[in-house]
Amino acid sequence: MSAKEQKHVSLQTVERLSVYRKVLEELDHDGTEYVHSHELAALVGVTPAQLRRDLASFGTFGNISRGYNVYEMSRTISRILGTNETQNVALFGVGDLGRALLSYRGFEERGFHITVAFDVDSGKVGRVFAGRRCYHVDHLEEVLREFDVHMAILATRPEGLQALVDRVCAAGVTGVLNFVPKRVSVPDACHVEESDIASQLELLSFLSRSEAQDTDAAAGEESSPAPGEPAPEEMTA
Numbered sequence: 420m421s422a423k424e425q426k427h428v429s430l431q432t433v434e435r436l437s438v439y440r441k442v443l444e445e446l447d448h449d450g451t452e453y454v455h456s457h458e459l460a461a462l463v464g465v466t467p468a469q470l471r472r473d474l475a476s477f478g479t480f481g482n483i484s485r486g487y488n489v490y491e492m493s494r495t496i497s498r499i500l501g502t503n504e505t506q507n508v509a510l511f512g513v514g515d516l517g518r519a520l521l522s523y524r525g526f527e528e529r530g531f532h533i534t535v536a537f538d539v540d541s542g543k544v545g546r547v548f549a550g551r552r553c554y555h556v557d558h559l560e561e562v563l564r565e566f567d568v569h570m571a572i573l574a575t576r577p578e579g580l581q582a583l584v585d586r587v588c589a590a591g592v593t594g595v596l597n598f599v600p601k602r603v604s605v606p607d608a609c610h611v612e613e614s615d616i617a618s619q620l621e622l623l624s625f626l627s628r629s630e631a632q633d634t635d636a637a638a639g640e641e642s643s644p645a646p647g648e649p650a651p652e653e654m655t656a
Contacts, residue, residue, distance in 0.1 A: 432473050436496050438463055439473070443493040455486035502530035509568045509592070510536045511583065512575035513543050513553050516598060520574060521549035534566045538575075556583065560590045570594040577601040584611075 442462050446454055460470040474480050477499050480487050497503040508526070510517055510533050520526075521533055536553045538544060544555045554562050562568075571592045575583065581603050584595060588609040595611040597603060600618070605611045 428476050432476060433500070435463070435465065435469075435473050436500060439470075440493055440496040440500070443489050443496070446489045447493060451489050453486040454489055459487065497530070505530055505532050506570055507532055507534040507566055507568045508570045508572060509534065509559075509563060509566070509587075510551070510572045510574065511538075511556070511587070512573065512599075513538045513540070513548055514574065517574040518548055520572060520598075521551055531570070533572070534568060535562055537562075559586060563587075563590045563592065568592065571596070573597045573599050573603075575599055 439459065442459065443454075446462075456470050457467045460467040463470070465473075477495075480492055480495070494503065508531050510520060513521070513536050517536065517538075521536065526533060533551060536548060536551045537556045537559055538553055539556050541555075543553050546553050569592055571587050571594070573580065573584070573595060577599055580599055580601050584597075584603045584605060587595065588605050593609050595603075595605060595609065597611055597613050598616070600615045602613060603611060
């Protein structure tokens with residue numbers, strides 16, 4: 420698929436592709452060789468029609484009789500997403516979250532290698548964390564160029580974040596994953612994904628409370644007597 424054709428594919432489709440690949444990898448790990456569209460759709464939580472539309476954007480997969488080859492389809496989606504080859508990533512901020520991200524092996528399994536880390540703390544600069552050397556932010560341009568880094572993860576303090584992003588993008592980074600609870604802007608040639616963990620927990624808190632309130636309300640309705648019926652205490656008087 421050409422770069423021009425890829426631009427017409429929605430981000431929602433790309434996000435679903437990532438989920439498809441994850442499920443396919445789980446199936447492959449369990450020894451499943453083939454899977455039909457309705458089976459994969461059920462596992463992912465979409466309709467078979469949606470699944471087929473998403474895949475049709477990138478060509479032909481599988482056949483009607485045998486279904487999709489799990490391993491081959493997973494590999495094909497990896498090529499589409501550009502994760503079939505390892506990509507170098509830089510981490511900015513070696514605090515508690517940053518060190519946890521450095522130790523997380525899931526990035527490597529998905530084709531992303533955190534190659535270098537950056538911080539402004541002189542007590543961290545020059546040290547090695549989870550096998551990665553920490554450099555001072557003052558030297559980010561030359562270090563990013565040396566390690567051929569085009570993706571960055573932000574786990575710094577909010578202060579000065581936009582200025583840091585401006586420098587990172589100017590240095591050739593085209594993809595930014597932002598864990599800092601502060602929104603940033605990037606040039607057209609760069610893309611940013613915001614991941615505010617606290618906001619996601621707030622959403623879960625709201626949904627959980629709403630579910631609990633609905634359950635309490637339903638229970639209250641069940642315990643209330645129907646019109647014309649005596650209350651429980653009147654029945655036992």
